[in-house]
Amino acid sequence: MRASQEDFESAMNQVKLLKKDPGNEVKLRLYALYKQATEGPCNMPKPGVFDFINKAKWDAWNALGSLPKETARQNYVDLVSSLTSSSESSTQVKPGADRGQQEYENLVVTSEDGITKIMFNRPTRKNAISTQMYQEIMLALKAASKDDSTITVVTGNGDYYCSGNDLANFTDIPPGGVEEKAKQSAIMLRDFVGTFIDFPKPLVAVVNGPAVGISVTILGLFDAVYASDRATFHTPFSHLGLSPEGCASYTFPKIMGPAKATEMLIFGKKLTAGEACAQGLVTEVFPDSTFQKEVWTRLKAYSKLPPNSMRISKQVIRNMEKEKLHAVNAEESSVLQERWLSDECINATMNFLSKKAKL
Numbered sequence: 001m002r003a004s005q006e007d008f009e010s011a012m013n014q015v016k017l018l019k020k021d022p023g024n025e026v027k028l029r030l031y032a033l034y035k036q037a038t039e040g041p042c043n044m045p046k047p048g049v050f051d052f053i054n055k056a057k058w059d060a061w062n063a064l065g066s067l068p069k070e071t072a073r074q075n076y077v078d079l080v081s082s083l084t085s086s087s088e089s090s091t092q093v094k095p096g097a098d099r100g101q102q103e104y105e106n107l108v109v110t111s112e113d114g115i116t117k118i119m120f121n122r123p124t125r126k127n128a129i130s131t132q133m134y135q136e137i138m139l140a141l142k143a144a145s146k147d148d149s150t151i152t153v154v155t156g157n158g159d160y161y162c163s164g165n166d167l168a169n170f171t172d173i174p175p176g177g178v179e180e181k182a183k184q185s186a187i188m189l190r191d192f193v194g195t196f197i198d199f200p201k202p203l204v205a206v207v208n209g210p211a212v213g214i215s216v217t218i219l220g221l222f223d224a225v226y227a228s229d230r231a232t233f234h235t236p237f238s239h240l241g242l243s244p245e246g247c248a249s250y251t252f253p254k255i256m257g258p259a260k261a262t263e264m265l266i267f268g269k270k271l272t273a274g275e276a277c278a279q280g281l282v283t284e285v286f287p288d289s290t291f292q293k294e295v296w297t298r299l300k301a302y303s304k305l306p307p308n309s310m311r312i313s314k315q316v317i318r319n320m321e322k323e324k325l326h327a328v329n330a331e332e333s334s335v336l337q338e339r340w341l342s343d344e345c346i347n348a349t350m351n352f353l354s355k356k357a358k359l
């Protein structure tokens with residue numbers, strides 16, 4: 001749903017109540033979006049080079065080009081909402097969070113050379129995503145969206161990038177029963193994928209090994225995907241009685257065409273890294289022996305590019321799609337809520353957990 005004038009005014013008030021200074025970069029974005037939302041494209045003469053503050057403001061506003069007023073209003077509201085929710089959630093984080101050193105049980109998060117690296121860290125489970133890990137990934141992304149880094153990278157520890165949803169997640173049934181479990185899971189899935197849709201900085205996947213399920217589908221929401229030639233890409237939804245998530249029902253046909261998307265999302269065809277690259281899901285493939293060195297050298301060079309420019313370019317590239325992506329995400333989550341209760345899905349999960357089946 002588009003932000004109304006009332007939402008916009010309420011967001012302006014919330015900015016005044018922020019407990020923590022959001023920093024100059026964010027303040028410039030707020031200024032630019034406010035001007036664009038209220039006055040349209042930048043109409044002021046360019047300040048002189050030595051008028052640093054007004055020049056920075058002018059640059060930020062001017063960079064929004066012809067972004068429609070309604071989109072600017074929506075982006076302003078989204079940005080303020082991310083600032084307020086992060087200041088609320090900062091009460092829940094463990095000591096050290098203010099220094100960007102939050103501790104996670106299933107992730108290793110580091111920030112260096114302008115790059116925040118979020119590494120899945122359950123190598124003995126092939127980095128399967130447990131319920132707690134979903135929450136940690138959302139927290140880590142929200143923190144990365146506000147830290148000083150220019151680029152955020154997601155990667156995996158060990159031989160796998162990620163084996164997708166931890167199939168044991170569905171064994172933890174709450175007092176409300178399996179229906180309640182399916183409902184809670186659908187809400188968590190929608191929030192999880194929504195965090196990727198809204199992520200404001202360049203987001204890069206460094207796919208160090210095989211990727212399965214949701215770790216593959218969300219790649220369509222990344223800005224670049226670098227893969228080792230050891231990586232594979234597998235979405236065995238039908239085998240598991242499931243249906244696509246991560247907005248793949250929309251992004252995959254757009255990226256690779258409907259016929260190739262069908263092979264992956266309906267027939268569960270596993271792609272090699274080379275095939276995924278040929279189909280546009282992967283940006284570039286590197287030999288495993290030089291993968292880390294080559295990718296990180298490149299990312300360090302990219303991280304030195306002007307951060308505001310990269311962020312704004314991402315907005316220009318992605319923002320038109322945001323509303324659609326959120327709608328797709330809501331629909332996929334609601335379809336899955338039903339699927340999880342189906343015999344097909346329950347039997348496939350039981351077979352895996354009782355060691356009768358593997359992919």
Ligand SMILES: CCCCC/C=C/CC(=O)SCCNC(=O)CCNC(=O)[C@H](O)C(C)(C)COP(=O)(O)OP(=O)(O)OC[C@H]1O[C@@H](n2cnc3c(N)ncnc32)[C@H](O)[C@@H]1OP(=O)(O)O
Binds near residue numbers: 164358
């Ligand atoms: C809840 C809300 C959101 C839901 C969103 C929905 C998303 C959908 C998906 O993501 S679908 C994809 C789900 N993933 C899978 O089906 C993968 C299942 N795993 C396997 O088939 C295999 O483990 C393998 C092919 C990934 C790796 O096989 P390999 O023989 O190399 O290794 P092991 O099987 O011995 O794995 C080591 C231990 O890790 C456990 N494990 C691996 N992946 C998962 C997983 N996804 N869920 C739970 N557990 C996993 C595996 O069982 C081994 O455990 P063990 O040592 O106790 O035997």
